[in-house]
Amino acid sequence: MQCFKQVAIIGPGLLGASLAMACKQRLCGVEVRVWARRKETLAICLKKNWCDSAHWAIAEAVEGSDLVVVCTPVESIANYILEILSLCGEKTLVTDVGSVKGSICRTAQEQGQGNSSNFIGSHPMAGSEKSGMDFATGHLFEDRPCIVTPLSSSNPFDVEKISRFWADLGMKVFLQSPEEHDEIVANFSHFPHLIASSMAEFLSHLPTSWNKMAGQGFGDATRIAQGDSDLWCQIMKMNQSQLAKTLEKWMHSIQEAKSYLEQGKWEKLKEYLEKGSAFRKKWEWKE
Amino acid sequence: MQCFKQVAIIGPGLLGASLAMACKQRLCGVEVRVWARRKETLAICLKKNWCDSAHWAIAEAVEGSDLVVVCTPVESIANYILEILSLCGEKTLVTDVGSVKGSICRTAQEQGQGNSSNFIGSHPMAGSEKSGMDFATGHLFEDRPCIVTPLSSSNPFDVEKISRFWADLGMKVFLQSPEEHDEIVANFSHFPHLIASSMAEFLSHLPTSWNKMAGQGFGDATRIAQGDSDLWCQIMKMNQSQLAKTLEKWMHSIQEAKSYLEQGKWEKLKEYLEKGSAFRKKWEWKE
Numbered sequence: 001m002q003c004f005k006q007v008a009i010i011g012p013g014l015l016g017a018s019l020a021m022a023c024k025q026r027l028c029g030v031e032v033r034v035w036a037r038r039k040e041t042l043a044i045c046l047k048k049n050w051c052d053s054a055h056w057a058i059a060e061a062v063e064g065s066d067l068v069v070v071c072t073p074v075e076s077i078a079n080y081i082l083e084i085l086s087l088c089g090e091k092t093l094v095t096d097v098g099s100v101k102g103s104i105c106r107t108a109q110e111q112g113q114g115n116s117s118n119f120i121g122s123h124p125m126a127g128s129e130k131s132g133m134d135f136a137t138g139h140l141f142e143d144r145p146c147i148v149t150p151l152s153s154s155n156p157f158d159v160e161k162i163s164r165f166w167a168d169l170g171m172k173v174f175l176q177s178p179e180e181h182d183e184i185v186a187n188f189s190h191f192p193h194l195i196a197s198s199m200a201e202f203l204s205h206l207p208t209s210w211n212k213m214a215g216q217g218f219g220d221a222t223r224i225a226q227g228d229s230d231l232w233c234q235i236m237k238m239n240q241s242q243l244a245k246t247l248e249k250w251m252h253s254i255q256e257a258k259s260y261l262e263q264g265k266w267e268k269l270k271e272y273l274e275k276g277s278a279f280r281k282k283w284e285w286k287e
Numbered sequence: 288m289q290c291f292k293q294v295a296i297i298g299p300g301l302l303g304a305s306l307a308m309a310c311k312q313r314l315c316g317v318e319v320r321v322w323a324r325r326k327e328t329l330a331i332c333l334k335k336n337w338c339d340s341a342h343w344a345i346a347e348a349v350e351g352s353d354l355v356v357v358c359t360p361v362e363s364i365a366n367y368i369l370e371i372l373s374l375c376g377e378k379t380l381v382t383d384v385g386s387v388k389g390s391i392c393r394t395a396q397e398q399g400q401g402n403s404s405n406f407i408g409s410h411p412m413a414g415s416e417k418s419g420m421d422f423a424t425g426h427l428f429e430d431r432p433c434i435v436t437p438l439s440s441s442n443p444f445d446v447e448k449i450s451r452f453w454a455d456l457g458m459k460v461f462l463q464s465p466e467e468h469d470e471i472v473a474n475f476s477h478f479p480h481l482i483a484s485s486m487a488e489f490l491s492h493l494p495t496s497w498n499k500m501a502g503q504g505f506g507d508a509t510r511i512a513q514g515d516s517d518l519w520c521q522i523m524k525m526n527q528s529q530l531a532k533t534l535e536k537w538m539h540s541i542q543e544a545k546s547y548l549e550q551g552k553w554e555k556l557k558e559y560l561e562k563g564s565a566f567r568k569k570w571e572w573k574e
Contacts, residue, residue, distance in 0.1 A: 125502035200563030215412035229560035273516035276487030
């Protein structure tokens with residue numbers, strides 16, 4: 001049974017607008033309210049069939065909603081959550097789509113006052129190197145992982161409702177503590193992003209005429225480096241300690257490979273490459 | 288005007304078989320001869336419509352061919368080239384598809400005796416993380432870069448013929464010296480491969496249950512790590528000095544990013560990410 005009849009989307013960017021579309025496609029008869037900071041954005045939303053009403057006052061968007069999903073840039077999410085918790089009724093659940101969960105969930109718990117338990121964090125791991133409403137699609141979430149990060153004090157029925165919401169949009173839902181979430185994404189998302197960006201930054205200093213000779217391998221390995229640098233800097237800032245730990249550990253691993261290469265330890269290098277290859281191949285079937 | 292009437296393909300793996308298909312699709316009336324080491328492979332080739340004749344003796348495949356393309360594993364290419372140069376007539380051109388060119392071209396020049404100028408190296412930058420004839424496709428080369436690596440002593444008309452051959456298969460052809468080629472691919476191909484493999488190797492040590500939560504960013508950034516580890520170890524061995532140089536230089540760049548992260552220099556980190564993003568976005572339109 002579908003739990004939510006009215007969903008408020010706070011911030012109709014790539015994720016927010018895609019979420020609105022997915023709700024309309026997948027949740028029978030749901031009413032979607034949209035809040036945006038800019039009036040121009042609200043005017044555009046109003047013309048879309050995935051938007052039932054567009055609001056400039058957060059209180060209006062939240063009013064009567066069973067679920068509020070904060071989809072603003074990650075650095076601003078915690079503040080919006082606090083504002084929404086101060087406005088919403090007892091029965092309104094609040095979640096978000098932020099890529100970092102520890103600080104957001106801590107802020108909600110410590111400063112959410114009487115309503116703090118209405119918030120349960122989410123991280124739908126869907127996106128694109130593109131950003132903005134123009135690239136939104138209702139299929140963005142299909143078959144992608146979503147990590148829901150309850151606190152030990154969260155009501156299990158509410159956790160179930162939030163999990164069900166993402167599952168109804170086609171996602172594979174996992175539960176993790178906010179801290180463990182941040183460690184996982186530091187390794188599997190923020191670290192690959194920083195490395196891809198670093199490769200692209202490094203290669204940008206080479207003669208321009210060489211770029212044309214780059215092949216698909218370069219293209220794949222650095223695709224995510226195209227992501228919005230402002231957004232990614234926010235993410236890295238919010239997950240600083242976990243990401244720094246991951247990077248520090250990986251430095252030992254790449255130094256190992258470097259020494260095999262420099263010292264001509266080819267059997268060792270082959271084993272090293274093989275471990276990476278086997279691991280990545282095993283993952284493929286989950287795509 | 289098409290220069291080659293009979294092409295011998297030495298080694299019908301992913302590249303060799305794709306090349307045979309592409310020749311049949313794109314070069315009007317060409318005869319394709321295939322040489323393979325294993326008789327089972329020859330029997331399979333004989334049933335394919337891209338193979339006019341299959342030979343177990345290299346001399347037979349080479350006989351009467353205007354062009355011989357060596358498509359064997361990169362470590363073995365130089366030896367095959369020497370064998371073919373000792374067998375072929377004056378008018379036969381010989382090229383290869385090896386990912387490293389310096390050592391191959393040097394060997395051909397120094398040990399190719401009277402026929403050494405018949406050889407002009409090529410590196411069609413097409414491939415896949417898959418290997419073997421089963422994944423071959425005649426479209427593999429379309430719109431991909433191909434680097435042709437003549438020596439200063441090469442006959443310019445022969446260079447033109449080899450370049451035209453790859454262009455006829457749909458490739459964008461570039462001329463570089465073998466040494467410059469090796470520097471370019473160390474940066475744009477071998478380096479991203481080693482890093483992608485290293486990320487995958489590093490992540491393989493984390494709890495298995497975390498893999499399921501890896502998203503598309505991880506998938507893209509590590510896709511090339513699936514490549515054949517034996518082949519890639521050969522490539523890294525043959526391009527050891529250039530790759531080690533690239534890796535050493537990049538270490539300074541990633542250390543820079545690491546210090547921004549650790550010291551909370553967010554404006555600096557954002558600029559760094561932005562440089563990578565801008566560079567990668569500019570490249571995209573060439574895909």
